[in-house]
Amino acid sequence: MYLRLRPLICFVLLVATACSSSKRLPPLENLPVDKSATTETVALYHNLKKLVSKGIMFGHQDDPAYGVGWKYEEGRSDVKDITGDYPAVMGFELGHLEIDHPHNLDSVPFDRMKSFIRQHYARGGVNTISWHLRNPLTGKTAWDPAPGTVASILPGGQKHDIYKMGLDKVASFLSDLKGSKGEMIPIIFRPFHELNGNWFWWGKAHCTPQEFKALWHFTVHYLRNEKGLHHLLYAFNTDRFTTEEEYLERYPGDAYVDVIGFDIYQRGNTPEHNAQFIKETGYMFSTITKLAKEKDKIAALTEFGFNSVPNPAWFNEVLWPAMKDYPISFALAWRNAGHKGASGEYEFYVPYKGSKGEKDFKTFYEKERTLFLADIAGESLYGPAKGK
Ligand code: BMA
Numbered sequence: 001m002y003l004r005l006r007p008l009i010c011f012v013l014l015v016a017t018a019c020s021s022s023k024r025l026p027p028l029e030n031l032p033v034d035k036s037a038t039t040e041t042v043a044l045y046h047n048l049k050k051l052v053s054k055g056i057m058f059g060h061q062d063d064p065a066y067g068v069g070w071k072y073e074e075g076r077s078d079v080k081d082i083t084g085d086y087p088a089v090m091g092f093e094l095g096h097l098e099i100d101h102p103h104n105l106d107s108v109p110f111d112r113m114k115s116f117i118r119q120h121y122a123r124g125g126v127n128t129i130s131w132h133l134r135n136p137l138t139g140k141t142a143w144d145p146a147p148g149t150v151a152s153i154l155p156g157g158q159k160h161d162i163y164k165m166g167l168d169k170v171a172s173f174l175s176d177l178k179g180s181k182g183e184m185i186p187i188i189f190r191p192f193h194e195l196n197g198n199w200f201w202w203g204k205a206h207c208t209p210q211e212f213k214a215l216w217h218f219t220v221h222y223l224r225n226e227k228g229l230h231h232l233l234y235a236f237n238t239d240r241f242t243t244e245e246e247y248l249e250r251y252p253g254d255a256y257v258d259v260i261g262f263d264i265y266q267r268g269n270t271p272e273h274n275a276q277f278i279k280e281t282g283y284m285f286s287t288i289t290k291l292a293k294e295k296d297k298i299a300a301l302t303e304f305g306f307n308s309v310p311n312p313a314w315f316n317e318v319l320w321p322a323m324k325d326y327p328i329s330f331a332l333a334w335r336n337a338g339h340k341g342a343s344g345e346y347e348f349y350v351p352y353k354g355s356k357g358e359k360d361f362k363t364f365y366e367k368e369r370t371l372f373l374a375d376i377a378g379e380s381l382y383g384p385a386k387g388k
Contacts, residue, residue, distance in 0.1 A: 055369035059089030059332035095132035098166035150207035184231035261302035305349030
């Protein structure tokens with residue numbers, strides 16, 4: 001009997017396997033901007049969406065490179081000095097790669113940056129990269145808002161080739177980011193951030209929405225289709241905004257964006273400033289998480305901070321109440337630069353060991369829904385998505 005039924009059983013099994021494996025393939029609308037993204041990149045995209053039910057990942061710019069009072073000490077991090085753990089997300093910056101410098105505008109050598117990214121990926125962490133690209137029209141810094149810069153680098157513009165050369169360098173840096181099996185390391189790429197402010201040459205007052213969108217579209221096409229990079233998730237982020245219309249004015253379209261976010265810094269240390277921060281960010285979180293849900297994207301606080309953390313309880317009393325109820329994937333604190341050269345200026349956004357915010361930050365770390373590396377390493381973010 002079994003022998004006679006065997007071909008039928010085999011056929012049924014075959015159909016069942018084919019169906020179940022095709023079920024595992026994500027439908028096209030569930031893919032990131034890059035429909036040919038690598039397996040690890042698609043996995044990260046899906047897993048980031050799932051992970052919001054567990055909590056918010058904590059991120060820190062340049063975390064393993066330097067902190068307040070130290071530079072390039074193997075395995076060190078201001079976050080780890082306090083908590084014993086690394087941030088879940090690490091941010092890095094490519095400004096000055098386009099002018100062939102060996103280190104970025106904040107003095108981080110690009111070869112070290114690559115190792116930091118590889119190490120963090122190997123630990124199961126997430127990497128995001130920003131780019132304060134110098135002004136291609138004037139040759140000055142990213143903060144040189146010369147009118148017409150965006151127009152000049154679009155296809156047909158007089159500086160288009162210069163911009164493409166910059167992208168070629170970015171592409172070459174990104175293609176060198178490989179894991180131990182030769183797979184490409186997924187990166188959340190975050191160009192042209194704070195685009196509704198006026199301090200960068202790509203800012204609101206210096207180009208039309210159409211020009212900004214055209215720049216974004218060209219950039220995605222060039223990296224993905226011309227340079228063949230398939231390990232990027234694209235992050236769009238404004239600065240502070242007050243209406244959904246303002247947020248979306250320069251949004252390049254669902255086909256070009258994976259992560260939607262905003263940057264916010266607190267300035268002023270009074271109870272009124274705290275209340276204002278919570279109120280304003282509350283509105284912005286509700287807007288981006290609503291949009292993320294409608295558009296099936298990932299919402300994130302792409303940069304934040306209160307320089308020098310003058311309120312030692314800021315992380316628990318202000319930041320956490322502001323964001324805890326929203327499905328946000330990650331929140332990236334800006335860099336602990338410490339003293340900045342001759343200017344004597346002081347800059348840090350995460351308490352460091354011995355600073356007055358240390359205890360509060362430890363409590364923030366211990367919260368169930370703040371996710372640091374140890375909380376996410378077991379999630380295998382680069383493997384098949386778990387659960388439903
Ligand atoms: C700013 C400051 C600068 C830095 C720039 C790019 O917010 O931290 O010192 O050069 O970001 O990283």
